[in-house]
Amino acid sequence: GYLTPKNKKGNYSVTPVLSKMLSLMQVVNYDMESHSGNVIVNGAKVPIRYREETINALKESYEKKLAISNVLKIEYDSEFMNIYTICSLTVNGVFLKNKIPVIPYYGGVLEIKPDKNRFIEAIAYEGTSLNPHEVFFNKGDGKKYILAGISKVPLSANEQFRAITEKLNWNSVIEIGRPNNDICGVRVEKCMFGITTIGGVNPFSNVNSLGIPIEVKTLHKSMDYSNLTNYEEI
C-alpha cells in the first residue's frame, strides 16, 4: 500500500523535550548577587487591542503569587504585544550553574487545594516531543489549575539546594518532597527528592482564561535579566 515507504533513508528522530531543556539550562548564567545574566523566557503574543485587560491579568497573577519572579518584559509592535516571562527552567539552570543537578522530570496541570496540591494531568519530559505546558495550556486557568512541574534533586544536595532556593528568593519552588515518595501525585525514586515548581506560563493562562486570544511559545529563548521590568511598572 502507499503507506509503506519505498525507500528507507534519512535519519529522523523525535526529540524529547528533555534534551532541549538540558541544552537551555546550560545557557542560564543569572547571577544572584548582581541580578544580571541570561534567563530563559516564555513568549506570548496578544493582539494589541487587548492591551489593558492583558496587563491587568498579568498583574493579577503576580499579586496572587503565581508568577515566578517580580519581572517580565513587554514589547509592542503595530499589531501585537509580545510578552516574556521567566521560564521555570531558569531555576534548574541557576542550580546547574551552582553545580547542583536539578533534573526536569514531569510537567502538567496542578490542582491547588487547601489540603494537598496534586497533578491532575502530567507528562514525563523524557517521553514527549512537545512541552507539557503547551500540551495542557488550555487546561490551566492560572488560578485553581496551574501549570507546574516536578524536578528531581539528589538527596546529597539537600542542604545546598535549600540554601540556594532561599537566596534566589523567587516564587518558583512551592513544595519539597521526601526521598522515595510521591510529591503531588508523582513518585520520585530512592536517593532523590522531588520539588514542585510553578510554570512561567501561568500569567499567560490567566490571560487565556479571560478569552483573550493568546499564542504561547514555551522555552522560547534566553534574555538578559536586566532587560526585564517589574510587574508594578508595566
Add this chain to the structure above:
Amino acid sequence: GYLTPKNKKGNYSVTPVLSKMLSLMQVVNYDMESHSGNVIVNGAKVPIRYREETINALKESYEKKLAISNVLKIEYDSEFMNIYTICSLTVNGVFLKNKIPVIPYYGGVLEIKPDKNRFIEAIAYEGTSLNPHEVFFNKGDGKKYILAGISKVPLSANEQFRAITEKLNWNSVIEIGRPNNDICGVRVEKCMFGITTIGGVNPFSNVNSLGIPIEVKTLHKSMDYSNLTNYEEI
C-alpha cells in the same frame, strides 16, 4: 503561603495511560475465526444536523484505508450521533490473547510521506496521564497527518507476529521496523522491533478537519464485534 499544603495526607497519584491500556488489552477476546468477541472502541459525539457530512467523511477515511477495520457503530439520539470505531489497542489485545506481548510504546502524529513516514510529535504512553491521541487530536487531519502509535514486540515472537497480523487482516500495522533501530523516528531497544499502527480515531480526525464539532473519547469502552456495521452499509 497558601500554596504549601497544611496537611500531608491522601494517596493521590497520576496514572500513566499505559496502565489503563494494559488493563483494557486484557478485556479483548475477539476471535479471528468467528469474527466475534470484545473489541475496544473509541467514541465520538457529533450534533445530528451534521449527519450527512459526517457519514461521508467517515466513508472517505475507510476508502483511503485510514480506518483500522471495515466496521464501526453509529447510534442516534435526539441531539447527537454517537460513533464508535475500533481502537488500535484492540490489536495489542488480540496479540495478548495469542500470548504475544505487543507493548504500547509511543503515540503521536505521523506525517505520511512517499519516501518515509515519520512522527512529528510523540509521547511515551508510560510517561503521560492523557492519551497522546487526545493530546494531539487537533493536529491530525486524518490524511497527511494521521494519529498513529508505536508498539514494541520481542524479536523472539517475530514469526508468530507476522502470521497473526496476516490472519487478522486489519488495516492496522502499517510498518514493521528492525530490531535496535528507529521506526518512523522512534528508537526501539535491542532484541525488540517496533511496529507502527494507525490510530482508530483517524476517521474522527477527518470529520474534525471539516470543521464539524466533534467530541472524542479514546480508549472508550469494550463492545462485541458482532454489534458493528460495515462502512459500506452506513
